[in-house]
Amino acid sequence: MSGTEAETVRTPAGKRYGVNEIFYSLQGEGFWSGTPMVFLRFSGCNLCCPWCDTDFSASQLMTAADILADVTAIAGECRRVCITGGEPSLQLDAPLLATLHEAGYRVHLETNGTHRLPDGIDWITFSPKTDFVEGAAVRIDRADELKLVYTGQNPAPWLAFPADHFFLQPCSGENSIETVAYIVAHPQWRLSLQTHKLLGIR
Numbered sequence: 001m002s003g004t005e006a007e008t009v010r011t012p013a014g015k016r017y018g019v020n021e022i023f024y025s026l027q028g029e030g031f032w033s034g035t036p037m038v039f040l041r042f043s044g045c046n047l048c049c050p051w052c053d054t055d056f057s058a059s060q061l062m063t064a065a066d067i068l069a070d071v072t073a074i075a076g077e078c079r080r081v082c083i084t085g086g087e088p089s090l091q092l093d094a095p096l097l098a099t100l101h102e103a104g105y106r107v108h109l110e111t112n113g114t115h116r117l118p119d120g121i122d123w124i125t126f127s128p129k130t131d132f133v134e135g136a137a138v139r140i141d142r143a144d145e146l147k148l149v150y151t152g153q154n155p156a157p158w159l160a161f162p163a164d165h166f167f168l169q170p171c172s173g174e175n176s177i178e179t180v181a182y183i184v185a186h187p188q189w190r191l192s193l194q195t196h197k198l199l200g201i202r
């Protein structure tokens with residue numbers, strides 16, 4: 001991106017994002033499981049999944065520069081930032097993405113897919129919730145990985161979604177045996193576990 005182009009996506013002065021927390025840990029789920037990343041957790045979500053165990057209510061208002069400063073302070077040599085929530089697509093925009101890219105970070109996003117996304121995200125994890133929330137509609141048209149919480153529903157229709165990798169994840173770890181049985185019978189899927197919870201890390 002040229003300097004001129006970068007200027008066009010600069011965060012407007014004073015714009016603030018509602019941030020729940022920023023911390024450094026290992027990615028616990030899906031394709032990048034075990035990989036060090038800085039997690040930027042935005043506050044707020046547009047859905048209300050029945051089994052949601054994520055506390056995303058607390059919010060601190062931060063500018064893109066504030067966020068970058070906190071990320072840089074804890075990232076060390078890590079160059080990956082995973083933006084999650086809540087639902088991060090409610091807040092992530094091109095200026096914040098550009099701020100992180102210009103500082104040398106690759107940006108991963110974990111989304112429920114109900115809002116359109118800015119271009120240029122390096123890795124999109126789509127975790128569809130429309131099986132659980134009536135009226136929720138998918139508004140993204142591709143992802144790098146699709147990671148579905150398995151509650152006994154029929155996952156097969158999701159294999160038509162344009163993604164490179166397909167993961168099934170037990171619901172709150174309570175139906176692991178059923179999830180494994182489904183995957184063994186339908187090997188287009190791979191198992192995703194919440195390994196951070198198994199290890200007792202964030």
Ligand code: SF4
Pocket residue numbers: 045046047048049051052053054056085086087112129
């Ligand atoms: S989309 Fe994610 S964060 Fe939002 S309610 Fe559902 S599980 Fe919780």
